[in-house]
Amino acid sequence: MVSSQQSHAVTPLFDRLWQTYSAMNPQAGAIHSLLLSRGEQIVNDHVAFRTFADERVGIDVLAAPFLELGYRPAESYRFEKKKLDARHFEHPDLSLPKVFISELRWRECSPVLQQIVSGLLDQVPERADGQPELCASGRPWNVTFREVTTLADESEYAGWMAAFGFCANHFTVLVNALETVSSLQELNQLIQLAGFPLNQEGGEIKGSPGEFLEQSSTLAPPVSVPFTDGEFPIPGCYYEFARRYPLPDGRLFSGFVTNSADKIFQSTDRRG
Numbered sequence: 001m002v003s004s005q006q007s008h009a010v011t012p013l014f015d016r017l018w019q020t021y022s023a024m025n026p027q028a029g030a031i032h033s034l035l036l037s038r039g040e041q042i043v044n045d046h047v048a049f050r051t052f053a054d055e056r057v058g059i060d061v062l063a064a065p066f067l068e069l070g071y072r073p074a075e076s077y078r079f080e081k082k083k084l085d086a087r088h089f090e091h092p093d094l095s096l097p098k099v100f101i102s103e104l105r106w107r108e109c110s111p112v113l114q115q116i117v118s119g120l121l122d123q124v125p126e127r128a129d130g131q132p133e134l135c136a137s138g139r140p141w142n143v144t145f146r147e148v149t150t151l152a153d154e155s156e157y158a159g160w161m162a163a164f165g166f167c168a169n170h171f172t173v174l175v176n177a178l179e180t181v182s183s184l185q186e187l188n189q190l191i192q193l194a195g196f197p198l199n200q201e202g203g204e205i206k207g208s209p210g211e212f213l214e215q216s217s218t219l220a221p222p223v224s225v226p227f228t229d230g231e232f233p234i235p236g237c238y239y240e241f242a243r244r245y246p247l248p249d250g251r252l253f254s255g256f257v258t259n260s261a262d263k264i265f266q267s268t269d270r271r272g
């Protein structure tokens, strides 16, 4: 259905994204190695990105290179309380990860938040042809830790976005493809035994076989980030695990469950 050329074209972008992501989130590399040492081959269910709803950096801008690589828009999602919209994209080669992109409707937030975000977006340079993809370009703005804290007090999502900019927020292990682990429960146990705490918000496992998707995730460990007023630790990226179930027609469910994703977003919340 799809030429292997197309699939090969996608790989370098995901490799670059993984390198930045795993450098920022060593637990992902450690869990990856743990699974590899059991003889597993890891299949990525999806890679997730965050952004602000804006014509300069919104979902469409982040999605453009994926569309060029053969990805197609699939479903849309809305998260009322968090003021987020999201879309997911699929490749005809179903062995490639889905791409999940969310954006904050920041113009619906407080005047203070709007003012800070507007100041960040005004620093985003215009993109020229041939520039690396926005989704892998890192943080294009200067921001103070104080601004990040002000944003995070209203929207943890906005705070994270201001601090880290454009990178993969998480990769996701597809549990179905694991051969030595038969359930998400079993994988969760393995991961916790290895010393990685899981996000317990809304229960350790979000979703159910009845919703055709079960998910869990680690808690994002703090990373030290340079800001214009100093270097401070804040929660970075997390690793996610998903088990999908077949629909009545036999196809594996390929969408996302809004209620579950809502809780998963909280894996990057500041704690304590």
Ligand code: NI
Residues within 6 Å of the ligand: 046, 048, 100, 170, 172, 240, 264
């Ligand atoms: Ni996810």
